[in-house]
Amino acid sequence: MSHSIVLTVNGSRREIDLDDPRMTLLDLLRERLDLTGTKKGCDRGQCGACTVLVDGRRINACLALAVSLDGAEITTIEGVGREGALDPVQAAFIAHDAFQCGFCTPGQIMSAIGLIREGQAGADPERIREAMSGNLCRCGAYAGITEAILEAQAALAGTDARRSA
Ligand code: FES
Numbered sequence: 001m002s003h004s005i006v007l008t009v010n011g012s013r014r015e016i017d018l019d020d021p022r023m024t025l026l027d028l029l030r031e032r033l034d035l036t037g038t039k040k041g042c043d044r045g046q047c048g049a050c051t052v053l054v055d056g057r058r059i060n061a062c063l064a065l066a067v068s069l070d071g072a073e074i075t076t077i078e079g080v081g082r083e084g085a086l087d088p089v090q091a092a093f094i095a096h097d098a099f100q101c102g103f104c105t106p107g108q109i110m111s112a113i114g115l116i117r118e119g120q121a122g123a124d125p126e127r128i129r130e131a132m133s134g135n136l137c138r139c140g141a142y143a144g145i146t147e148a149i150l151e152a153q154a155a156l157a158g159t160d161a162r163r164s165a
């Protein structure tokens with residue numbers, strides 16, 4: 001039996017028939033909607049490579065059943081920024097060399113955007129590291145990632161990161 005759901009994905013309404021109710025949001029995005037910017041690392045909630053926003057909150061897409069998200073608004077890395085108009089978090093990642101191979105980067109950026117929206121990290125690098133601890137980076141770009149988030153957060157708050165660091 002197939003299940004029909006409606007999602008808003010990066011601003012577009014998508015009506016989707018699911019033959020398999022066990023399909024994860026990650027597989028739906030990558031295999032049905034061709035949104036391959038969201039990465040599959042561990043597929044078991046341990047690496048954060050699959051982080052997307054669901055109704056504004058960051059989640060691991062590999063742990064969410066698509067069928068349970070009927071009506072939800074999904075934002076993936078493809079829905080963030082545009083060519084020539086990067087999101088402040090994307091711009092800060094570039095400015096601070098916050099990636100090497102780039103595999104973890106979509107998840108890091110989505111998690112950072114969610115974190116900044118949560119408004120809980122403040123300007124404390126240690127709190128940012130803790131709040132981002134679910135996003136692993138095999139290349140070890142953590143220092144740049146933390147600096148980028150501090151800068152993006154300050155930019156979005158209209159302050160100067162260097163004053164509050
Ligand atoms: Fe989802 Fe690793 S692929 S947490």
Ligand code: FES
Nearest residue numbers: 100102137138139
């Ligand atoms: Fe390579 Fe993070 S930049 S895994």
